[in-house]
Amino acid sequence: MSAIHVNHLRKVFKVQKNREGLKGAFQDLFKRQYNQVAAVDDISFQIPRGEICGYIGENGAGKSTTIKMLTGILVPSSGQIEVNGMIPYKDREKFVRGIGVVFGQRSQLWWDIGVIESFQLLKKVYRVPENDFKMRLDEIVERLQLSEILNRPVRKLSLGQRMRCELAASLLHNPSILFLDEPTIGLDIVVKTEIREFLKEMNQKYETTILLTTHDLQDIEALCSRVIMLDQGHIIYDGGLQNLKDKWGKGKEVHFQFQKTYPLSTLHDLTKGLNVKWFKENELAAKVWIPQNEVNVSDVLSRIVGFTDISDIKIFETNTDEIVREIYKSGSAEKAKEVVASNV
Ligand SMILES: Nc1ncnc2c1ncn2[C@@H]1O[C@H](COP(=O)(O)OP(=O)(O)OP(=O)(O)O)[C@@H](O)[C@H]1O
Numbered sequence: 077m078s079a080i081h082v083n084h085l086r087k088v089f090k091v092q093k094n095r096e097g098l099k100g101a102f103q104d105l106f107k108r109q110y111n112q113v114a115a116v117d118d119i120s121f122q123i124p125r126g127e128i129c130g131y132i133g134e135n136g137a138g139k140s141t142t143i144k145m146l147t148g149i150l151v152p153s154s155g156q157i158e159v160n161g162m163i164p165y166k167d168r169e170k171f172v173r174g175i176g177v178v179f180g181q182r183s184q185l186w187w188d189i190g191v192i193e194s195f196q197l198l199k200k201v202y203r204v205p206e207n208d209f210k211m212r213l214d215e216i217v218e219r220l221q222l223s224e225i226l227n228r229p230v231r232k233l234s235l236g237q238r239m240r241c242e243l244a245a246s247l248l249h250n251p252s253i254l255f256l257d258e259p260t261i262g263l264d265i266v267v268k269t270e271i272r273e274f275l276k277e278m279n280q281k282y283e284t285t286i287l288l289t290t291h292d293l294q295d296i297e298a299l300c301s302r303v304i305m306l307d308q309g310h311i312i313y314d315g316g317l318q319n320l321k322d323k324w325g326k327g328k329e330v331h332f333q334f335q336k337t338y339p340l341s342t343l344h345d346l347t348k349g350l351n352v353k354w355f356k357e358n359e360l361a362a363k364v365w366i367p368q369n370e371v372n373v374s375d376v377l378s379r380i381v382g383f384t385d386i387s388d389i390k391i392f393e394t395n396t397d398e399i400v401r402e403i404y405k406s407g408s409a410e411k412a413k414e415v416v417a418s419n420v
Pocket residue numbers: 089090091113114115133134135136137138139140141142
């Protein structure tokens with residue numbers, strides 16, 4: 077049985093239309109007009125137990141609306157959802173005991189009381205037995221290095237400290253599914269790395285299923301084997317991250333720093349027969365563009381090294397950011413593939 081099962085899910089919001097001018101405002105007072113916005117428009121997917129899946133999309137794509145439906149905060153307009161074998165907006169008490177949620181922009185901790193008191197309250201909310209709570213708390217406090225800040229009120233914590241406490245709070249009841257909505261937003265790279273390591277560990281140790289919404293593709297690279305990409309309420313890609321790179325990656329760029337000047341024609345001659353493109357950077361530097369799956373970097377290097385005097389070489393890998401941006405721009409993974417192919 078999958079941890080999350082979503083079938084033809086839709087959420088339509090009714091948004092008030094504001095008519096223009098004073099007359100319009102007056103008319104609005106008596107007769108309101110509304111627009112329908114389909115925030116999530118007929119999406120289907122399944123997430124097996126123990127998977128970490130990235131859920132990405134541009135602002136307004138419908139990510140948070142999906143997470144809110146999956147966690148039972150919003151009721152779908154149509155379609156079916158099953159999370160942990162339950163319908164999230166029904167049987168709330170039982171349902172929330174099986175999930176953990178972190179909204180990076182909102183806190184589940186009480187602002188003015190000590191962190192440990194918030195944890196004690198959550199223990200009561202989730203009805204966690206004392207022994208289980210103690211074991212779990214000890215493990216998480218040690219792993220996330222929270223002992224120094226447990227007695228501080230949340231309002232006095234730095235963002236990084238607060239996010240570590242939010243994660244701890246979401247895991248105290250040992251949920252089998254964790255929903256993370258922008259968990260690393262605004263954090264520095266050190267805290268981001270710590271959080272990613274911690275999540276990886278929890279997933280491996282407890283087989284926690286994780287659905288992760290983020291704008292930081294480094295989160296996805298570090299954690300997810302699968303990514304679901306959303307655009308205007310529709311799924312435009314659902315598959316492996318490596319597959320995305322293999323199929324839609326633009327290729328590699330190798331930058332050469334030479335000790336002498338080599339004209340472009342010489343570099344072209346050296347790589348004759350290989351489908352690569354050379355660009356001159358300055359008198360002593362040039363870069364070569366190597367399309368994915370067509371030419372091996374080692375073939376190019378073997379033709380250049382030994383025939384030229386090189387002082388430095390740098391290889392730039394496929395950039396996930398660029399692939400994803402291209403896909404967002406074109407609105408579908410298939411179209412992006414065509415765009416990328418025509419650019420190479
Ligand atoms: N309560 C609401 N009432 C009306 N419209 C809403 C409501 N919540 C979301 N929307 C609209 O639904 C669409 C999707 O919003 P949602 O917050 O799910 O996007 P998102 O992908 O999470 O964006 P972001 O990355 O900016 O958080 C947007 O057009 C938004 O304006």
